[in-house]
Amino acid sequence: AQKVTQAQTEISVVEKEDVTLDCVYETRDTTYYLFWYKQPPSGELVFLIRRNSFDEQNEISGRYSWNFQKSTSSFNFTITASQVVDSAVYFCALSEYTGGFKTIFGAGTRLFVKA
């Protein structure tokens, strides 16, 4: 069965620190997609990134970077030089081909960035 685990419930950092949010997933599909979403206090889910199971290249977008490792079923997210505006709940999610691409979310990691 598919599952997404975000072991870190809350993380607190001081502005300008780097922070890594962990995500471990389980799936039996060979075709699947992994996502990170941000949910600020306003509540709307904001799409950050998608990776498919055939593309293990890491990606960097500004201060954000993602490390996808199929060997350990992990898809970790790093924020470099964190800012107060990064404070939010971050969700890792999995969509499988055989599941009609319904999205299975982790429980989320709440990030507090203090000035």
Add this chain to the structure above:
Amino acid sequence: DTGVSQNPRHKITKRGQNVTFRCDPISEHNRLYWYRQTLGQGPEFLTYFQNEAQLEKSRLLSDRFSAERPKGSFSTLEIQRTEQGDSAMYLCASSENTGNYYEQYFGPGTRLTVT
């Protein structure tokens, strides 16, 4: 594109009442998904449609819940005889049926409070 819209944004109801929520997906999207998010948790899949056909329902969707998408465009989610445990954010998402069908666009959600 105007994005996925949901109405109402907030709903307060008394226990035992029926409520109905509406979701308008992005116009050319064939797939439509409903999720529920309770406080401190990630969104949980409820059901999804491809055009007007409801293809999968989670066991979270009890007999008191029903979802429809009569013309393959907007969808409604009805909860009968609401209970306090139904208090949550109800999220709708849509995606294409071809091409980037794995990429779901989320609406702002309907927050339900059952008193």
